[in-house]
Amino acid sequence: MSGFGDATAVKQVGEGRYEIVLDGGYAIGEALNGGYLMAVMARAAVDASPHAHPISTAANFHRVTKAGPAEVVVESRKAGRTAAASLVSLVQDGRSVVDALITTGTLDAAAEPDWAGEGPPAMPPLEECTDFRPPSGGGFADQVDMRFDRSTMGWLDGRPSGRPEVRGWFRHHGDEPLDAYSLALAVDALPPVVLNLDAQGWAPTVELTWHMRAVPAQGWLAVHGTGRLLADGWFDEEVEVWDSADRLVAQSRQIARVPRTRG
Amino acid sequence: MSGFGDATAVKQVGEGRYEIVLDGGYAIGEALNGGYLMAVMARAAVDASPHAHPISTAANFHRVTKAGPAEVVVESRKAGRTAAASLVSLVQDGRSVVDALITTGTLDAAAEPDWAGEGPPAMPPLEECTDFRPPSGGGFADQVDMRFDRSTMGWLDGRPSGRPEVRGWFRHHGDEPLDAYSLALAVDALPPVVLNLDAQGWAPTVELTWHMRAVPAQGWLAVHGTGRLLADGWFDEEVEVWDSADRLVAQSRQIARVPRTRG
Numbered sequence: 212m213s214g215f216g217d218a219t220a221v222k223q224v225g226e227g228r229y230e231i232v233l234d235g236g237y238a239i240g241e242a243l244n245g246g247y248l249m250a251v252m253a254r255a256a257v258d259a260s261p262h263a264h265p266i267s268t269a270a271n272f273h274r275v276t277k278a279g280p281a282e283v284v285v286e287s288r289k290a291g292r293t294a295a296a297s298l299v300s301l302v303q304d305g306r307s308v309v310d311a312l313i314t315t316g317t318l319d320a321a322a323e324p325d326w327a328g329e330g331p332p333a334m335p336p337l338e339e340c341t342d343f344r345p346p347s348g349g350g351f352a353d354q355v356d357m358r359f360d361r362s363t364m365g366w367l368d369g370r371p372s373g374r375p376e377v378r379g380w381f382r383h384h385g386d387e388p389l390d391a392y393s394l395a396l397a398v399d400a401l402p403p404v405v406l407n408l409d410a411q412g413w414a415p416t417v418e419l420t421w422h423m424r425a426v427p428a429q430g431w432l433a434v435h436g437t438g439r440l441l442a443d444g445w446f447d448e449e450v451e452v453w454d455s456a457d458r459l460v461a462q463s464r465q466i467a468r469v470p471r472t473r474g
Numbered sequence: 475m476s477g478f479g480d481a482t483a484v485k486q487v488g489e490g491r492y493e494i495v496l497d498g499g500y501a502i503g504e505a506l507n508g509g510y511l512m513a514v515m516a517r518a519a520v521d522a523s524p525h526a527h528p529i530s531t532a533a534n535f536h537r538v539t540k541a542g543p544a545e546v547v548v549e550s551r552k553a554g555r556t557a558a559a560s561l562v563s564l565v566q567d568g569r570s571v572v573d574a575l576i577t578t579g580t581l582d583a584a585a586e587p588d589w590a591g592e593g594p595p596a597m598p599p600l601e602e603c604t605d606f607r608p609p610s611g612g613g614f615a616d617q618v619d620m621r622f623d624r625s626t627m628g629w630l631d632g633r634p635s636g637r638p639e640v641r642g643w644f645r646h647h648g649d650e651p652l653d654a655y656s657l658a659l660a661v662d663a664l665p666p667v668v669l670n671l672d673a674q675g676w677a678p679t680v681e682l683t684w685h686m687r688a689v690p691a692q693g694w695l696a697v698h699g700t701g702r703l704l705a706d707g708w709f710d711e712e713v714e715v716w717d718s719a720d721r722l723v724a725q726s727r728q729i730a731r732v733p734r735t736r737g
Contacts, residue, residue, distance in 0.1 A: 266708065267681040267729050269532030271559045271575045273552040288573055289536040293707070293731065294680055296534045298561070298573060310551055310561060310575055312534045314680055322706035325732075326638065326671050375589065408589050417557055417577055418530040420683040422710060422729050424703055440687055440722050443585035444556070445529065447685060447725065459703050462710065464727055466530050466685050468556065469588075 214387050215354065215396070219247070221255045227285040229255040233303075235278030236350035242275045244351055245309075245416050246399030250392040252299045252311050255283040257391075260295040262315035264391050269420040270311040276303055288312075320426040324458070331453035332378055332435045335360055340380060343367060343402075355400055356384045357434075366406040375404035375438030375446070380431045389427045389454075398450045398463035401436040405446050405469060414446075414467045421450075421463035430455030444469050477650050478617065478659070482510070484518045490548040492518040496566075498541030499613035505538045507614055508572075508679050509662030513655040515562045515574050518546040520654075523558040525578035527654050532683040533574040539566055551575075583689040587721070594716035595641055595698045598623055603643060606630060606665075618663055619647045620697075629669040638667035638701030638709070643694045652690045652717075661713045661726035664699040668709050668732060677709075677730045684713075684726035693718030707732050 218236060221229035237247035253265035282302045289296040294316045301309040340358035360378040365371055381397050383389070398421045403414040433453040438446055446469050452461040481499060484492035500510035516528035545565045552559040557579045564572040603621035622642040628635045644660050646652070661684045666677040696716040701709055709732050715724040 267534075269534075269575060269681060269683055271530075271532075271551065271577060273559055288534065288570055296536055296573070296680075307551055310559070312532060312573055312575060312681070314534060316708075318706050324703055324705040326701075326704040328638075328700075328702045375591075417559075418532060418575070418683070418685075420532055420681070420727065422681075422708075422727075424705060424708070424710075437591075438589075439591045439725065440587055441589040442587040442687060443581050445579075445685075445687070447687075462702060462727075464683065464685075464725075 215383050219250045229283040233281050236354050239351045246396040250395040256299050256313040259285040260315040263317040266316040267314040272416050274308045276308045356382050371407040371409045377401045377404050377436045381434045394461040397452045404436045404438045404448050416465050416467045419465035425458050425460045427454040427460045428456040478646050482513045492546040499617045502614045509659040513658040519562050519576040522548040523578040526580040529579040530577040535679050537571045539571045619645050634670040634672045640664045640667050640699045644697045657724040660715045667699045667701045667711050679728050679730045682728035688721050688723045690717040690723045691719040
């Protein structure tokens, strides 16, 4: 088992060009997890920029991405003193599989919020949570250690809660240290919240935007996913990620096609 | 005064290439409003796609955009049956001023939500609202008719509420019909919510993602902006837009640099 750092390491092969062998350990079924792909793309974007952190990532997922060789192409669109913007494409088999607009900047790990809204969600302690592994298989659950709040996992037993909400604890397996790229993984690690609306099957993400809000403290992350509207074949999912110091470290929204519902 | 339809009309000059003279009527101070620019880019993206609506727009704002000639370049990244993705660049004076990933699709105007969360915000009636015009001038307030909930506008009188929240009613001046592109304008039409945290001055948007969730009914839109965290020079702002039939028609999040605070 390679660690998350190794699995996301990109090798520069030219100006704004990087190579990587994508790690099947981050697949759910055959498809690599979108958070893993965003982590890889963010590492390339940060490497090509003068800043330390992926502040904003807006990704469009075009095609299923598989384990194996891929290229990351980073095109600088603006290099600013506070923030730098780039267009980043993940290319596999000669086609762009994911495009992302990534803005880098440098956050101060010691910064205290000037203003913060509601705090982290109430979460049951780890030992009361379930470590469900997706039936579709793949290595994801060997890489990412997640413990889910059972009250949000009723869909597992055919008793969906009727509310599009899933909560859980997150860390890398083996307690590998968290970094900025871990947050990309965390915002796309939950089962789709619409499973609690009795949706069935795969929910392909079309667009996901996430923002890094703080440098995470080490320890378990609390990951809280909710949704707002399921209509006309589309649903949104918002994820907030909190670190062990109860700080909001990442927030995301994705829009996805809805799997079929039992109706 | 040109109408919104005229002000956003793009003229095709080649495959995926469009020209427009950007309308100074949508400036706040010297800078054109970001929502207006997203509306222009979405019109080009939809024109170049087989679908009718801009479902998802993720935009990076690189530079101040001014009234006058500009070009919109649409590069198709995936043409799917349900959704099509493109990279759209707004170019002025030979430089990209805004880049956006835009996904188009076709929403059914008659679709009823399968599931919807909390309803629209409680808003005071129009006649109790204030039609504040930004002191920085420019034509925006002549194009867009907004009536703000006074309880969220305390910052105007030096009494910021302490909560990053602004609510208001929105329509085009002259009650020009609403369309999908009106929603792009609506999600970026509010004064920055951080003004209620005693922030001063201009708050440049770095990234804004918005999703069109339904075809809007005609009439006033209710626009509700909130924020989650102001830290380390960055703040987020979420906007929900509701139509006159009380349906969620658009949702957005932006991340922006914070203007200076009085502290």
